[in-house]
Amino acid sequence: MNADETPATASPVPAPRYGAFISYSHHDKVAARRLQRQLETYRIPRRLLGRATPHGPVPARLPPLFRDRDELNAGADLKASVQEALAASRWLIVVCSPDAARSPWVNREIIEFKRLHGEGRVLALIARGEPFASNTPGREASECFPPALRFALTPDGRAEGEPLEPIAADQRAEGDGPRRAALKLLAGMIGVGFDDLVQRDTQRRLRWLAAIATASAVGVVVFALLAVLAVRARNEAQHQRAQAEGLIEFMLGDLRKKLEPVGRLEVLDSVGEKALAYYAEQHADRLDATALGHRSRAMHLIGEIRDLRGNAVEAQAAFEQAAATTRQLLLKAPGDGQRIFDHAQSVFWVGYAAWKHLDGRAALARFQEYLALAQRLVALDSANLDWRAEVAFAHVNIGGVQLGMGRPSDALASLRQADELLRELAPKRPEFASEWAQNHGWLAETYAALGDYEHALREQQEKLALHQRMADSSKSRVAQRSIQNALNIISFFELALGRPHDAELHSRAGLKMADNLVLADASNMLWLGDACFARLRLIETLVAQSRHDAAREELTAATACVDKFLAGEARDARYAVGLRSRLLELTAQVVQAPGRGELISKLQALLASTDMQAKGDAHLAARQAVEISGAAAALAVLAEPDRRDVAQQAWKRVESALAPFAAMDDGAVLTPLARARLGLGDVKGAQALATRIEKTTYRHPAYAELARRLQTARGGSSHTSN
Missing domain, CATH: 1.25.40 (Serine Threonine Protein Phosphatase 5, Tetratricopeptide repeat)
Structure with missing residues (x-):
């Protein structure tokens, strides 16, 4: 559809009475008034008058511009006068800013204008904020384009169609500046080149200066x-x-x-x-x-x-x-x-x-x-929600770094400050709910690092609830992935607390969502990886309930998923190693005798090609070390009855991978480390770690197995038996 066509579904509109309708938030009324004055009083250079353009001959001046001075509440209908003005306007100019992007009134005016005139006659003037900032996590509050400007209308009139790149002039100091921005809009409205208009405007100014000079x-x-x-x-x-x-x-x-x-x-x-x-x-x-x-x-x-x-x-x-x-x-x-x-x-x-x-x-x-x-900004204007949010974001970032540096207690203090601020801001500004949810996720990780899995579970449940309450969460794939990840982590925490049945329920719910995402876009390797991890989590919950037949049935689908992921264009090598390690570790727990030899060979090949020294910040490296050492522990258990030398070497690799994190209070790290030390005959060292785990809330079935083996070892065995 070209700029002059009207959609077939739109009703007939009268001939344009206004050159343009200026849509703006009341926060931008100064910019709107200035723009109206600039455009209505601008005298188009004589050399351009009458030139034929796609919009007709170039006029001497623009027709009057309509600038609505009212802004209704979100629940009101468009006033009849505004609808008439939109219908009688040749162009729509949207004064874009973060306030305009959040204004339901501005969004409705854009939708109504597009419905009447199509997509091609909407122009944008950037007054404040950043275009397309909503595509960058953490920068959503700076978005200046309303949704109806960023997306085409669907046949039923909703701004949810294909993404658009609107024609925009930028009046900010770092952009075009107020005068050049107005000239850009004017050039688009009368159908001449921007350079032509600037050149004629410059020449006219110079002639005026010359006339003054000659006098x-x-x-x-x-x-x-x-x-x-x-x-x-x-x-x-x-x-x-x-x-x-x-x-x-x-x-x-x-x-x-x-x-x-x-x-x-x-x-x-x-x-x-x-x-x-x-x-x-x-x-x-x-x-x-x-x-x-x-x-x-x-x-x-x-x-x-x-x-x-x-x-x-x-x-x-x-x-x-x-x-x-x-x-x-x-x-x-x-x-x-x-x-x-x-x-x-x-x-x-x-x-x-x-x-x-x-x-x-x-x-x-x-x-x-x-x-x-950020605190200086708040001191300048404590009522500015965006600036107060920057303080919260800073605390989140500080907490994440502190956790990565192995300082979970400091991280907890920082993240709690962020939580306090976001708890206050989110009800006032719904888009902050996503940031609040992510902060709950950081709090969950921090509590887990401190060994407090009860608190970790509650924080992750809060994160899930926030994502589920967000508008259109059932339609947004980004929101669906966040919910799926939250369900998977909740399942992990429940298993860590010794609740495998609850863990299975949440694991199945997360797997269903992951599968739906893969069906929506089979080429998205990140979603496929999520689905693979969800299947492996389900198998882990079944093994924890001693339901090995059911686990073996699920293992077939999990193996196919991991094979497909590894065959694709996966960019994250650590992600791939984690999947392979988890798959072989769980396979070892349900494998039957005929397949033990082949599985031992696969485990040896994996470990031979993998660096056991995890990389990254302390928190990430610890998680990675647990994943890799799980495969080494599985090899040790399989080899121990007949190939003691292989088993001992595998236990040494587990101990070497996890020893750097022995000071942590996380049972997910300490349990496999204690199991390795027990496998190496260090009963006292294993018992010391088990005593520390006992003081936490970590009660994973793996810890129960460790306690049983320790009891056997203290009963007189020189080394643990399998």
Whole structure:
């Protein structure tokens, strides 16, 4: 459908009476008034008048613009006068900001206009916030485009169709600026090229300056001409720089969005190198605020691409360059909230890159700086919910790093502060519910690291409940995956508490959701991996109930799932090793005598190709070590009756993998470590660990088996029997 066509389902509309309908949130009324004044009073250059365009001859001025001054509550219907104005408007201009993105009234006006005129006559003016920020976890509150602007209408009139990339002018300082943004909109409305309009506008200004100059004394004329030449030279230099920076931003922004889903980020590597070289040649102290803003944003984009490509060191370098730029901007205006916010985001990315680079100390320092900046924002405006949320996000990040550094008690304190803030903010701003749910997940992991699985279970149940209560959670695949993961972790915690029947129920519920996701997109390897882990969790719950026949039946489907995952284009090697280890470990627990020899060979091959020294932060490395050592323990148990040397070597590998984490209070780590020490004949060492586990709430069936073996060993056996 072209811009002039009307959908077949729409009713006939009168000839346009208004040049455009300006839709905006009441928070942006100043920007809306200024835009209306700029467009209605702008006199189109004479050389363009009457030029034939797809929208008809170029007029001398735009028809009047309609700017609605009222904003109804979310439950009200569109006023008849507003509906009439929408029908009688040739264009719709949406003043975009985070407030507009959250305004149901603005969203309804867009839907109504599209229903009447189609998708092609909607223009956007970015006043504040960031476009498409809702696609980036943690940045949803900065989104400036309303949903109806980001998605096409479905046949039944809902903004849930294919994703769109709306035509937008950017009046922010780091974008086009107010005047150029207005000219962009005007060019689109009258159907001429933006450059034509800018050129004619510039020429008209210069002619006006020249006329003023000729009326002055000769000396003044000379100086005026020199000034004009200087202005033109400066403008030309700025224009060329803006073009270069705009091209870089397009390639690293819009082009990246198109290439990332198909895995072609390597195409952007050379662009990133050119961008880095370009900005390396720029003298930051000679750039204005707009150019500095372009520079920092480009550095952020380059850093994100480097991170996605797995180049953590190079990503951190780009983030640090961006932080240096935003720091310089902040020094020029230390009381400017937007400058503080921009620098806070830069500092966050530097901390994030350090975290990914396994530099916990550097990450913690940056996240603490991020927290201090967020607190400065709240001091400026304590009523700003977005800024208060930044404080909560900083506490979440700090807690995650502290947990990764092996400091769960400190992490618990940080995450509780985040929980207190998010508990207050989420009812006022529904989009914060997702962040609140994730914080419950971090709290669950922290309690588990402290050995308190009862609290861990409750926190994970809170996370599940929050996700289930979110709007459209039954339709969103992202929400469905979050719910599926929560069910799987709840099953793990219930099993750790010695409740295998409850664990089985939640495991089956999670598996059903995982299978549905795989059916929706069989090419999504991440969802397939989730389904494989869910099947393995179900088998574990059946083994814990001594239902070995049922476990063997499920094992067939689990093996097929893991084989399919390993045959696909899985990018996460650790994920693949975890699946293989868990599959062989559980197979060993239900295998019958004829298959023991073949399974021993498979376990030996896996361990020979796997580095037992887990990598990552302390928390992640401990989980990884447990997964890998499970396969080694399974080999030891299978080999012990007939091949004592193989068994002893396997127990040594378990002990070596888990010993670095012996100071933790997590029974999931201590139980296999105690079992290995018992297998190596260290009854006293195993008993000491068992005593520590007894003081926690960890009561996994594996711990019950350890206690039984310890009792046998204390009864006189020189070594444990199997």
